[in-house]
Amino acid sequence: MIKLLVDNWSAFISGFGWTVLSSLLALFFSLIIGSLFAILEVMPSKVARVIGNVYVEVFRNIPLLVITMFFYLVITLYVVKINGFTAGTIGLTIYTSAFIAETVRSGINSVDVGQMEAARAQGMTFWQAMQNVVLPQAFKLVIPPLGNQFINLVKNSSVLAFVAGFDLMYQGNAIASTTFETVNTYVVVGLFYLVITLPISYYMQHLERKLA
Amino acid sequence: MQNWIDAYSWINIRFLLQGLEITILISVISVVLSFIFGSVLGIIRYAKIPYFSRIIGFIIDVIRNLPLLLIIFFTYFGLPAFGFKPDTIPAAILAMTVFESMMIAEIIRSGILAVDIGQMEASRAMGMKMGQAMWHVVLPQAYKKMIPALVSQFISLIKDTSLATIIVVPELMQHGQVVYGQNPNYIIPVFVAMAIMYFVVCYALSLLSKVIDRRMA
Numbered sequence: 481m482i483k484l485l486v487d488n489w490s491a492f493i494s495g496f497g498w499t500v501l502s503s504l505l506a507l508f509f510s511l512i513i514g515s516l517f518a519i520l521e522v523m524p525s526k527v528a529r530v531i532g533n534v535y536v537e538v539f540r541n542i543p544l545l546v547i548t549m550f551f552y553l554v555i556t557l558y559v560v561k562i563n564g565f566t567a568g569t570i571g572l573t574i575y576t577s578a579f580i581a582e583t584v585r586s587g588i589n590s591v592d593v594g595q596m597e598a599a600r601a602q603g604m605t606f607w608q609a610m611q612n613v614v615l616p617q618a619f620k621l622v623i624p625p626l627g628n629q630f631i632n633l634v635k636n637s638s639v640l641a642f643v644a645g646f647d648l649m650y651q652g653n654a655i656a657s658t659t660f661e662t663v664n665t666y667v668v669v670g671l672f673y674l675v676i677t678l679p680i681s682y683y684m685q686h687l688e689r690k691l692a
Numbered sequence: 693m694q695n696w697i698d699a700y701s702w703i704n705i706r707f708l709l710q711g712l713e714i715t716i717l718i719s720v721i722s723v724v725l726s727f728i729f730g731s732v733l734g735i736i737r738y739a740k741i742p743y744f745s746r747i748i749g750f751i752i753d754v755i756r757n758l759p760l761l762l763i764i765f766f767t768y769f770g771l772p773a774f775g776f777k778p779d780t781i782p783a784a785i786l787a788m789t790v791f792e793s794m795m796i797a798e799i800i801r802s803g804i805l806a807v808d809i810g811q812m813e814a815s816r817a818m819g820m821k822m823g824q825a826m827w828h829v830v831l832p833q834a835y836k837k838m839i840p841a842l843v844s845q846f847i848s849l850i851k852d853t854s855l856a857t858i859i860v861v862p863e864l865m866q867h868g869q870v871v872y873g874q875n876p877n878y879i880i881p882v883f884v885a886m887a888i889m890y891f892v893v894c895y896a897l898s899l900l901s902k903v904i905d906r907r908m909a
Contacts (some may be wrong), residue, residue, distance in 0.1 A: 541894035542887045543851035545865060550883045557876060631757060638759035642858065649761055656769065663770045670758050670766075677757035 481664045488655045495651030496672050498565060502647060503634045503676075506572035510633075511626075513573065514580025519610060521585045532581070539578035545639050547571045552643040564643035572640075576633050583625045587618035624691065627684035631677045638673075648672055699881035704871050708882075711867030712889050718781065718863060719850045722788035726849075727842075729789065730796025735826065738801045755794040761855050763787045768859040784856035784863075792849050799845060803838035804830060836908055843901035847894045854890075864889060 485492065520532030539547065548571030555562055555570075591614050599609035641649035652669035656662045737749045755763070767787040771778065778786060807830050815825035854865040864886055872882040 537895060537898075538891065541847070541851075541891045541898065543854040543865070543890055545854040545857070546883065546886055546890065550887075553872075553879050554883075557879065635757070635759040638761040639855070641761065649759065649765075652762075653765070656765075663766075663773045666762060666766045666770050670762055673758055673762065674754060678753065681753060681757050 481667065484655075484659060484661055484664045485668050488651075488659075491651045491655055492648070492668065492672060495646065495648035495669075498640070498646045499634065499637050499648040499672075500676065502565065502569045502572065502637045502640060502645065503630070505569050506576055506633055506637070507630055509573045510577035510580050513577035515584050515615070517577065517581035518584035518588060521581065522588050524606070532585075536578045536581050536585075539574055540582065544571060544575045544636055545642060547575050548639050548643060564640060564645040565647075568637070568640035568643050568645040568647070572633060572637060575636070576629060579629055579632070580626065583622050583629060584618060587622035588614055590621055591617045624684050624688045627680055627687070631680055631684075634673065634676050695875075695877040696881045698875075699871070699878040700885070704878075704882075705885070707867050707871060708864060708885055708889065711862060711864035712893075714781070714861065715850065715853050715863040715865075716893070718784055718788065718853050718856065718861070719846070722785050722792055722853075723846050723849055725785070725789045726792035726796050729793035731800050733793060733797035734800030734804070737797060738804045752794045752797050755791060756798065758791075760787070760791045760852050761858070763791050764855055764859060780856075780859050780861045783859060784853065784861045787856075788849060788853065791852075792845065795845055796842065799838050799841045800834070803834040803841070806837050807833045839908070840901050840905050843897055843904075847897050850894055850897075851890065 517532045517535050520528045521536065523529060523532075548568055551570050551574075552562075552564065552567035555567060595613050595617065596609055599613040600606070604612070637647055638649040640647040641653060644650060648669055652665055656665040659665065733748055733752060737745050737752060739745060764784065764787040767778065767790075768780070768783040771783075811829050811833065812825055815829045816822070820828070853861075853863055856863055857865040857869065860866060868882050868886045872878040
């Protein structure tokens with residue numbers, strides 16, 4: 481197993497790098513998009529709430545693979561030629577943003593409604609109150625669930641393998657099919673994933689216990 | 693427009709629905725098995741048996757934090773090295789069950805933890821054994837609390853069966869690829885049809901969970 485790791489070190493590390501990069505990019509963008517849709521869902525306007533709701537329910541209830549393959553095939557066919565990495569990251573972002581929207585929305589809802597009312601009574605607009613009063617409190621509440629979302633994101637980034645996204649899973653498959661050492665290769669790939677996900681998972685458990 | 697009409701011929705739609713059937717079959721078998729194994733593992737982890745619970749807990753954490761896709765690959769391409777070569781559908785069910793059992797174990801454990809400790813103490817004080825108290829008093833209350841989490845886990849399981857397309861399990865995603873493989877003009881219509889099928893099943897389940905949750909509250 482060590483020989484396999486040493487022989488294919490650069491492939492493993494580059495796969496690991498692409499996996500981390502894709503996860504971080506998707507996290508960054510899905511935080512922004514997710515928060516926007518979460519705010520839409522709690523806005524006074526009914527139209528805004530419906531739009532927010534539809535987005536969240538649609539993308540939460542369709543498999544990530546369907547979303548990713550759709551963007552990969554359709555954008556490449558009709559819009560512009562993109563590589564698997566870009567398509568995969570777009571798919572990941574859209575899928576994850578729906579879950580983050582749901583998490584952030586429940587965070588916003590658990591902030592006492594008096595906070596918003598008091599801020600509005602002080603003369604703030606809805607957006608000012610949201611940005612300066614409600615969201616900072618909501619984000620504090622949703623840090624542990626967001627951590628879990630990030631773990632899911634890292635695991636889900638393995639769908640990049642379907643669209644040749646150069647990620648860890650893709651490299652692992654390439655190595656497994658050339659060396660025929662399937663068991664060892666998949667164990668090494670698994671260890672690379674665990675290096676990221678397990679520490680975060682334990683840290684989040686610790687954080688949840690501390691906050692509870 | 694003609695593309696859409698051609699893509700939605702009865703033969704194609706029937707083929708997609710046959711895929712959906714396999715998707716649901718794999719999901720239901722996996723969820724039933726995972727529920728049983730997950731309950732046992734979750735209770736073992738909760739029970740804090742010296743060493744044993746720790747080891748089980750660590751295994752749960754490791755498998756939970758791996759991508760399901762990796763587990764599917766391992767089951768289908770790795771297990772033959774140990775002399776066990778499952779067919780595609782059994783391999784998918786095995787991989788899903790291993791992964792989902794760990795997810796459900798965690799749900800079960802936190803569900804049990806959420807039941808007031810006084811319930812267990814009171815039952816023990818009434819002279820019940822640990823197992824009796826667990827079975828008759830704690831678990832019924834815990835399962836009630838876990839329904840939303842269990843249903844949403846079931847929904848992600850249904851969505852995750854699409855990953856099994858990589859080992860050519862004849863489920864919905866795989867059948868979709870066969871249909872749009874005939875003609876690139878079918879890509880958008882087929883994806884829309886697949887998305888609707890997954891959505892209807894998953895969204896119906898999430899509505900059901902909301903109804904049950906409201907009834908129980």
